[in-house]
Amino acid sequence: MNLRNGLLSVLLFAAACGPESEPVSAEASQEVSPLTQKEEVSPLVSPPVITFWENNGCGGDQVGWYIYNDAAMIMPNASGSGWVNDEARSMMLFRVNAGTIIRVYNSPSGSHTDDWAEITLKRYVDELCIGSFESASPNADYSLRYCDEGGLDGKVSQARAQPYAFTGSSCNGTWRYY
Numbered sequence: 001m002n003l004r005n006g007l008l009s010v011l012l013f014a015a016a017c018g019p020e021s022e023p024v025s026a027e028a029s030q031e032v033s034p035l036t037q038k039e040e041v042s043p044l045v046s047p048p049v050i051t052f053w054e055n056n057g058c059g060g061d062q063v064g065w066y067i068y069n070d071a072a073m074i075m076p077n078a079s080g081s082g083w084v085n086d087e088a089r090s091m092m093l094f095r096v097n098a099g100t101i102i103r104v105y106n107s108p109s110g111s112h113t114d115d116w117a118e119i120t121l122k123r124y125v126d127e128l129c130i131g132s133f134e135s136a137s138p139n140a141d142y143s144l145r146y147c148d149e150g151g152l153d154g155k156v157s158q159a160r161a162q163p164y165a166f167t168g169s170s171c172n173g174t175w176r177y178y
Helices: 003-017 034-045
Strands: 049-055 059-067 073-075 090-096 101-105 116-121 125-130 142-148 158-162 174-177
Touching: 049 158, 090 101, 090 116, 116 125, 125 142
Parallel strands: none
Antiparallel strands: 049 059, 049 090, 073 158, 090 125, 101 116, 101 158, 116 142, 142 174
């Protein structure tokens, strides 16, 4: 049984076999509109997704995608059915929480001796295009810091995401903050 199915089983068991609740109040027993129900269920049905794109501005062909489970992870490239190595120039995020930090690296090992960038989400985003890993316009959704060693767009070889700060942030090139 995988982690997702195990968690679902525990939640279903807890809901079905949990302690008895207080009697339902009149306002709690009112009907809920289908739209409200959809919004309440959507995080379970539609998990956070990170997609990678061939062109800047989230254009061209999608060169990969990955379901992000709000835990620290290295997103596999093409050999792991995630995204095509050395193709991604931009990234689209769907339903990703505030505080999520994503790093993309030119180095296949995630080394800081080559170009790399860190995107930090300032708030929850339902849909957001990170148009380039090398620069960004001022915005309320995310910050970008880029270690410039000669270019990262179209050269991404590793990507990582996690809901807390990374350790280590050396840069042998020039820091660029956006």
